[in-house]
Amino acid sequence: MTSIQFANVTKTYHLKREVYRSLASQCNEAFLRILKPHSDTKDYIHALDNVSFEITQGESVGIIGANGAGKSTLLRLIANISKPTSGTITVHGQIAPLLEVGAGFHPELTGRENIFLNGVILGMSKHDIRKCFDQIVTFAELDKFIDSPVKLYSSGMYIRLGFSVAVHSNFDILLADEIFAVGDYRFRMKCLDKFGLLKKQGKTIVLISHSLEQLQKHCQRGILIRRGKIVIDAEIEQVCNQYQNMEQM
Amino acid sequence: MIRYLADFIRYRELIELLTAREIKARYKQSALGILWALFQPAIMLILFSAIFTKIVRMPTGDTPYPVFLLSGLIPWLFFSNALNAAIPSLVSNADLIKKIYFPRVIFPLASIMAAAFDFLIACSLLVVLLIYFKIKLTFWLLLLPLFIFLEFMLIVSIALLLSALNVFYRDVKNALANLIQIAMFATPVIYPLSVIRPNLQKLLLLNPMTGIVECFRNVLVMGTAPNWNFFFISAILTIALFTTAHHLFKKLEPNFADSI
Numbered sequence: 001m002t003s004i005q006f007a008n009v010t011k012t013y014h015l016k017r018e019v020y021r022s023l024a025s026q027c028n029e030a031f032l033r034i035l036k037p038h039s040d041t042k043d044y045i046h047a048l049d050n051v052s053f054e055i056t057q058g059e060s061v062g063i064i065g066a067n068g069a070g071k072s073t074l075l076r077l078i079a080n081i082s083k084p085t086s087g088t089i090t091v092h093g094q095i096a097p098l099l100e101v102g103a104g105f106h107p108e109l110t111g112r113e114n115i116f117l118n119g120v121i122l123g124m125s126k127h128d129i130r131k132c133f134d135q136i137v138t139f140a141e142l143d144k145f146i147d148s149p150v151k152l153y154s155s156g157m158y159i160r161l162g163f164s165v166a167v168h169s170n171f172d173i174l175l176a177d178e179i180f181a182v183g184d185y186r187f188r189m190k191c192l193d194k195f196g197l198l199k200k201q202g203k204t205i206v207l208i209s210h211s212l213e214q215l216q217k218h219c220q221r222g223i224l225i226r227r228g229k230i231v232i233d234a235e236i237e238q239v240c241n242q243y244q245n246m247e248q249m
Numbered sequence: 250m251i252r253y254l255a256d257f258i259r260y261r262e263l264i265e266l267l268t269a270r271e272i273k274a275r276y277k278q279s280a281l282g283i284l285w286a287l288f289q290p291a292i293m294l295i296l297f298s299a300i301f302t303k304i305v306r307m308p309t310g311d312t313p314y315p316v317f318l319l320s321g322l323i324p325w326l327f328f329s330n331a332l333n334a335a336i337p338s339l340v341s342n343a344d345l346i347k348k349i350y351f352p353r354v355i356f357p358l359a360s361i362m363a364a365a366f367d368f369l370i371a372c373s374l375l376v377v378l379l380i381y382f383k384i385k386l387t388f389w390l391l392l393l394p395l396f397i398f399l400e401f402m403l404i405v406s407i408a409l410l411l412s413a414l415n416v417f418y419r420d421v422k423n424a425l426a427n428l429i430q431i432a433m434f435a436t437p438v439i440y441p442l443s444v445i446r447p448n449l450q451k452l453l454l455l456n457p458m459t460g461i462v463e464c465f466r467n468v469l470v471m472g473t474a475p476n477w478n479f480f481f482i483s484a485i486l487t488i489a490l491f492t493t494a495h496h497l498f499k500k501l502e503p504n505f506a507d508s509i
């Protein structure tokens with residue numbers, strides 16, 4: 001069964017866009033555009049450029065590519081957080097996203113409160129969460145810190161909690177963006193065990209990592225992205241080799 | 250509207266959690282805690298009552314001025330507090346919006362619910378005043394939930410419209426905070442509609458809060474039937490606003506995460 005399908009997906013961003021746009025700066029832009037038409041027509045980038053692939057249920061796929069290649073954009077599109085500029089995306093199943101260090105926690109709330117908030121967002125009921133609350137905390141190894149605000153957590157603790165809530169939720173597809181980069185050795189070993197278990201349960205896993213060694217342990221398939229385009233979509237070893245060759249050139 | 254209600258039920262627990270979070274965050278580490286919800290209306294009550302009974306007399310008929318004032322002030326403060334919290338709600342939850350998907354409507358809704366909580370607490374002040382001035386209640390009071398619902402829908406409409414625009418133009422929040430303060434004087438909160446010239450009255454009715462405040466006051470302190478004409482003007486304005494806001498929000502929602 002198909003889990004994720006991308007058909008000719010393109011995502012463009014405007015480059016010049018300021019994070020905080022005020023009315024004044026927009027008027028200014030509009031004014032410049034009148035003075036110098038066509039000056040900023042090149043100000044957009046294709047974060048993803050006509051990408052097509054299909055992932056079947058139970059597959060574990062590693063996404064590889066240099067910084068700015070479009071990997072995080074790809075995951076955001078799968079998670080429905082941002083919409084493609086063109087093309088169609090079909091996703092079957094509940095998604096548990098762990099995107100760019102953090103699962104969407106509220107910094108002022110405690111670990112406990114965030115488990116409930118995050119769990120409910122992931123589609124669990126409060127009752128479900130209460131039932132596996134202890135398991136979540138134990139898995140994240142945060143017993144002592146569970147009642148402190150998460151803004152005091154280290155990035156490793158943060159990702160441990162996010163991962164723990166995510167894997168205890170009732171998901172079909174797990175998306176993880178560079179979670180090993182901040183996790184320690186112990187956490188990585190734990191992930192390895194857990195991923196093995198999840199794969200046996202038929203969950204779909206999509207991972208972004210710069211550690212080829214990690215990807216080879218976790219995934220069977222790899223997708224290599226370069227400047228928004230898929231270079232190769234094949235067995236993980238083959239993809240890793242090609243990536244290494246490409247980077248050494 | 251039915252879709253919103255369905256979302257509301259489906260995401261009930263999430264709205265509850267976010268609302269509780271907002272209330273908690275507001276009263277955490279404050280000694281007086283929840284009493285602050287009474288502080289704002291109480292201060293305004295004392296101030297305006299002093300001015301309009303001791304210095305200038307406001308012609309409010311048989312109704313004692315403090316009760317008259319508070320019956321308008323409480324729905325007004327709900328309106329202004331809810332909007333001031335709901336309009337920046339998407340931007341202040343950027344962390345969540347960038348990392349996980351669920352209907353974004355939930356953020357302004359939770360802010361409004363938290364303000365509704367303060368509204369209920371402030372209502373206790375009104376109860377005290379109604380008893381103190383021995384105001385006779387009538388069966389018209391039973392219509393009050395209808396007006397609260399209308400006000401709620403009006404707040405939701407404006408909040409949807411402006412919280413979405415605030416993602417793209419941060420000016421909205423600041424502009425609105427000032428505008429709301431001024432708008433209180435364009436609503437019959439501290440004065441009765443009767444002191445306004447008739448042609449200006451018509452203009453004031455274009456402000457949907459005018460009808461709502463008047464209806465509140467009619468059934469609560471006057472004990473009379475609400476002015477149905479005023480009610481329908483406000484209701485029609487609210488429906489028009491809601492339809493516009495709903496379409497705009499749906500159109501802008503997919504771009505929130507990229508632009509926030």
Ligand SMILES: Nc1ncnc2c1ncn2[C@@H]1O[C@H](COP(=O)(O)OP(=O)(O)O)[C@@H](O)[C@H]1O
Binds near residue numbers: 014066072073
């Ligand atoms: N919200 C955004 N607005 C503008 N440009 C963006 C946005 N998000 C990503 N980009 C751009 O898209 C490109 C791909 O980014 P990303 O997917 O984060 O790369 P990576 O492969 O390192 O995860 C980058 O050039 C980045 O600058």
Ligand SMILES: [Mg+2]
Binds near residue numbers: 071072073177
């Ligand atoms: Mg990235």
